[in-house]
Amino acid sequence: xxxxxxxxxxxxxxxxxxxxxxxxxxxxxxxxxxxxxxxxxxxxxxxxxxxxxxxxxxxxxxxxxxxxxxxxxxxxxxxxxxxxxxxxxxxxxxxxxxxxxxxxxxxxxxxxxxxxxxxxxxxxxxxxxxxxxxxxxxxxxxxxxxxxxxxxxxxxxxxxxxxxxxxxxxxxxxxxxxxxxxxxxxxxxxxxxxxxxxxxxxxxxxxxxxxxxxxxxxxxxxxxxxxxxxxxxxxxxxxxxxxxxxxxxxxxxxxxxxxxxx
Amino acid sequence: xxxxxxxxxxxxxxxxxxxxxxxxxxxxxxxxxxxxxxxxxxxxxxxxxxxxxxxxxxxxxxxxxxxxxxxxxxxxxxxxxxxxxxxxxxxxxxxxxxxxxxxxxxxxxxxxxxxxxxxxxxxxxxxxxxxxxxxxxxxxxxxxxxxxxxxxxxxxxxxxxxxxxxxxxxxxxxxxxxxxxxxxxxxxxxxxxxxxxxxxxxxxxxxxxxxxxxxxxxxxxxxxxxxxxxxxxxxxxxxxxxxxxxxxxxxxxxxxxxxxxxxxxxxxxxxxxxxxxxxxx
Numbered sequence: 001x002x003x004x005x006x007x008x009x010x011x012x013x014x015x016x017x018x019x020x021x022x023x024x025x026x027x028x029x030x031x032x033x034x035x036x037x038x039x040x041x042x043x044x045x046x047x048x049x050x051x052x053x054x055x056x057x058x059x060x061x062x063x064x065x066x067x068x069x070x071x072x073x074x075x076x077x078x079x080x081x082x083x084x085x086x087x088x089x090x091x092x093x094x095x096x097x098x099x100x101x102x103x104x105x106x107x108x109x110x111x112x113x114x115x116x117x118x119x120x121x122x123x124x125x126x127x128x129x130x131x132x133x134x135x136x137x138x139x140x141x142x143x144x145x146x147x148x149x150x151x152x153x154x155x156x157x158x159x160x161x162x163x164x165x166x167x168x169x170x171x172x173x174x175x176x177x178x179x180x181x182x183x184x185x186x187x188x189x190x191x192x193x194x195x196x197x198x199x200x201x202x203x204x205x206x207x208x209x210x211x212x213x214x215x216x217x218x219x220x221x222x223x224x225x226x227x228x229x230x231x232x233x234x235x236x237x238x239x240x241x242x243x244x245x246x247x248x249x250x251x252x253x254x255x256x257x258x259x260x261x262x
Numbered sequence: 263x264x265x266x267x268x269x270x271x272x273x274x275x276x277x278x279x280x281x282x283x284x285x286x287x288x289x290x291x292x293x294x295x296x297x298x299x300x301x302x303x304x305x306x307x308x309x310x311x312x313x314x315x316x317x318x319x320x321x322x323x324x325x326x327x328x329x330x331x332x333x334x335x336x337x338x339x340x341x342x343x344x345x346x347x348x349x350x351x352x353x354x355x356x357x358x359x360x361x362x363x364x365x366x367x368x369x370x371x372x373x374x375x376x377x378x379x380x381x382x383x384x385x386x387x388x389x390x391x392x393x394x395x396x397x398x399x400x401x402x403x404x405x406x407x408x409x410x411x412x413x414x415x416x417x418x419x420x421x422x423x424x425x426x427x428x429x430x431x432x433x434x435x436x437x438x439x440x441x442x443x444x445x446x447x448x449x450x451x452x453x454x455x456x457x458x459x460x461x462x463x464x465x466x467x468x469x470x471x472x473x474x475x476x477x478x479x480x481x482x483x484x485x486x487x488x489x490x491x492x493x494x495x496x497x498x499x500x501x502x503x504x505x506x507x508x509x510x511x512x513x514x515x516x517x518x519x520x521x522x523x524x525x526x527x528x529x530x531x532x533x534x535x536x537x538x539x540x541x542x543x
Contacts, residue, residue, distance in 0.1 A: 090523075090525055093524050093525070094365055094523075094524055095523045095524055095525050096521050096523060114385065114390075116383070121383075121390075123399055128367075128398050128399060128423070129397060129398070129399075130390075130392055130397065130398070130399045132512060132513075132514065134512070138509075138510075138511075141508075141509075141510060145508045145509060145510065148507070148508040149507060149508055149510060149515070149516060152514070153397075153521055153523070154397070154514075156510060176525060237417065237418055238410060238413075238414035238417050238418055239407065239408070239410075239414065240407070240410055240414065240418060240425065241407070242401060242403070243401075244401070244421065244423075245418065247419060248419065248421045248422065248423070250367055250422060252361075252366045252367055252422070253361075253364045253365060253366055253524070254361055254364070254366045254445060
């Protein structure tokens with residue numbers, strides 16, 4: 001009965017229905033199933049294009065002034081340097097990129113989403129890093145909980161479905177990790193919201209909102225980041241299928257330089 | 263016409279609201295992820311020998327290496343071993359050349375022998391092993407694929423965590439791993455080496471509701487004259503309460519520095535340098 005009513009509703013409002021079909025691997029698509037291996041295909045490599053960056057607070061400006069970056073600056077407070085040895089970007093020294101930078105930066109690496117009943121796991125090729133997003137109904141950690149748990153490079157993430165949009169809230173982030181490769185800061189009090197939506201069986205879009213009154217005068221809303229689902233054959237090498245068939249993008253100081261894919 | 267369409271839509275919405283739990287909620291209620299049921303299991307609980315899910319910790323005593331009976335080594339293996347200075351063998355850890363102190367990946371099998379928390383997650387085509395230490399992952403493929411050949415590995419590249427394939431032989435999960443990076447140390451205590459041709463076999467058996475027995479065997483004729491057959495290492499399931507800190511449950515709960523970050527190492531060394539400063543005579 002419930003399915004009949006849903007079908008009737010979809011018939012009346014066809015634009016509200018998720019486009020059915022199969023994905024690039026022939027799997028029937030479901031708007032609440034984000035599983036698969038994905039590659040970025042759109043969206044700025046930073047949090048957002050420069051024009052959309054909100055004003056920084058006094059503390060945010062002071063923090064940004066300390067950054068020495070390799071990329072072309074998006075703010076006149078930050079210093080650009082010409083080689084990694086002069087940069088204080090922690091990621092260049094094999095420190096974790098942290099969240100959200102790992103998501104933003106990986107325009108050239110794969111990540112895999114695995115859906116489980118109580119959480120979603122994002123596996124990132126870069127850093128070989130799992131990130132857990134809890135779907136078990138738990139609350140976002142309070143400030144007191146974060147004080148007790150301590151800061152985390154990848155934070156503590158909780159998600160709920162709002163229709164066909166997965167809203168993820170992450171708190172408790174280590175402030176040493178930059179927001180993106182342009183050196184923008186975030187504080188321990190920052191909250192990052194991600195909104196994931198499957199727009200078709202092979203296209204996943206996410207927008208992020210950074211809420212950090214310590215560093216920014218208003219919420220910072222990203223542009224739309226797009227991922228395309230990868231065909232199985234494109235993540236198979238020598239008969240070996242999987243995220244790490246495309247190389248182990250682990251930063252190891254003994255490799256002599258960071259993030260050397262073998 | 264417009265009223266009819268709107269009226270139909272409103273009727274549908276009201277009916278849906280009255281139809282009971284949402285589809286998503288019902289799906290949630292019906293699915294329970296094994297290993298996360300409340301509390302600690304007791305000996306009276308029946309268990310599935312093919313279900314290794316949950317968060318586990320090795321409780322093996324003794325040295326954190328493959329086993330106590332190390333086979334004799336080849337000259338190449340001995341030469342490789344002599345290059346290594348384990349922090350456990352010198353008075354001042356700063357004299358060690360253990361790559362983990364510069365935040366190089368510990369790799370497999372070392373990270374698994376270290377007695378840190380590991381979570382097994384069963385998927386349709388593989389078992390994920392999440393390691394709390396390093397916040398990293400290992401995939402054991404259960405989809406019938408073959409182990410990569412040396413030619414495959416030459417193209418895929420060696421890996422700190424290797425390429426692993428598993429299969430069930432009755433109630434024993436047998437996992438083979440090849441393609442390991444030869445810079446990996448097998449263990450903390452001695453720095454035993456493994457070559458790029460090494461194959462490691464693991465045998466997992468769930469022998470109780472909360473116990474897995476695990477045995478490693480290293481096949482590496484380049485460095486060892488015989489297979490290195492390990493002792494049995496019991497893994498014990500850790501109860502939910504031990505993996506919940508300040509109300510937050512999960513493998514990574516309560517551990518904020520499990521990822522080796524050079525920024526932390528520098529701070530640590532600066533803070534502890536006085537402990538190892540030469541003493542005045």
